[in-house]
Amino acid sequence: MFKKILYPTDFSDVANSALDFIKQLKEAGAEEVVILHVIDKSSLDALAMYTSKDFLQIEKDWEANAASQMSSIADELKEAGLEVKVRIENDIPFRGILKVEEDEDVSVIVLGSHGVSNIQEMLLGSVSEKVIRKAKKPVLVVKR
Amino acid sequence: MFKKILYPTDFSDVANSALDFIKQLKEAGAEEVVILHVIDKSSLDALAMYTSKDFLQIEKDWEANAASQMSSIADELKEAGLEVKVRIENDIPFRGILKVEEDEDVSVIVLGSHGVSNIQEMLLGSVSEKVIRKAKKPVLVVKR
Numbered sequence: 001m002f003k004k005i006l007y008p009t010d011f012s013d014v015a016n017s018a019l020d021f022i023k024q025l026k027e028a029g030a031e032e033v034v035i036l037h038v039i040d041k042s043s044l045d046a047l048a049m050y051t052s053k054d055f056l057q058i059e060k061d062w063e064a065n066a067a068s069q070m071s072s073i074a075d076e077l078k079e080a081g082l083e084v085k086v087r088i089e090n091d092i093p094f095r096g097i098l099k100v101e102e103d104e105d106v107s108v109i110v111l112g113s114h115g116v117s118n119i120q121e122m123l124l125g126s127v128s129e130k131v132i133r134k135a136k137k138p139v140l141v142v143k144r
Numbered sequence: 145m146f147k148k149i150l151y152p153t154d155f156s157d158v159a160n161s162a163l164d165f166i167k168q169l170k171e172a173g174a175e176e177v178v179i180l181h182v183i184d185k186s187s188l189d190a191l192a193m194y195t196s197k198d199f200l201q202i203e204k205d206w207e208a209n210a211a212s213q214m215s216s217i218a219d220e221l222k223e224a225g226l227e228v229k230v231r232i233e234n235d236i237p238f239r240g241i242l243k244v245e246e247d248e249d250v251s252v253i254v255l256g257s258h259g260v261s262n263i264q265e266m267l268l269g270s271v272s273e274k275v276i277r278k279a280k281k282p283v284l285v286v287k288r
Binding site: 140 | 276
């Protein structure tokens with residue numbers, strides 16, 4: 001039931017608390033974890049407006065940063081005895097997550113989540129709420 | 145991690161799909177299930193408006209019906225080798241669920257959920273969305 005886990009992360013504290021939970025899921029039969037980070041190009045665009053740096057450079061830095069954070073998460077999970085696969089996607093976060101859910105045919109999605117944090121999320125729902133609504137597989141929501 | 149499960153049910157199809165999942169959670173270490181049904185008196189009030197039956201009678205019928213459905217769910221879980229506790233609460237559903245989460249100090253809440261089904265839910269969030277937001281323990285959302 002927890003054999004192949006999809007673990008989407010934005011590297012936030014909340015996503016990290018899900019990571020601790022996933023390590024414990026080994027006892028419950030977890031074997032493999034697909035670690036996913038979705039880079040939202042539209043927020044890169046917004047960032048590019050406020051800096052003099054070259055847009056392509058920002059994108060490169062972002063990707064390099066993501067790759068390094070992903071590899072330390074991967075190490076942590078490997079140490080816990082889990083197989084690991086790393087994916088970085090360019091997409092709108094919730095759409096990227098649902099795409100990889102299908103691609104990888106995972107057993108469950110494990111998400112970190114806090115309460116609602118701003119007005120936009122109250123109106124439109126957070127990334128996790130959208131994933132919970134649209135996912136086909138069970139979603140395990142870990143609280144901070 | 146899944147030792148003591150809170151399973152809130154409104155006896156819908158969606159809640160039933162969570163039941164099948166819970167039976168399988170035994171392999172993942174589940175031992176005890178608290179089955180919870182919350183009776184919302186305000187919907188009983190609404191019902192009473194459209195019938196000539198006595199209000200107290202409606203309430204009694206409702207409770208008797210809930211008790212009988214709960215006991216067949218309890219039997220099903222016992223057959224799967226799980227310990228069972230049954231609770232029927234009078235409250236607003238999401239609030240009753242969160243209250244029992246605390247009371248019983250459960251390890252996880254397992255909820256059935258479908259997509260959003262009506263405008264009110266789109267605006268205010270469904271019971272499951274409120275529980276996911278406010279719960280302290282992990283919430284496992286099982287899709288239909």
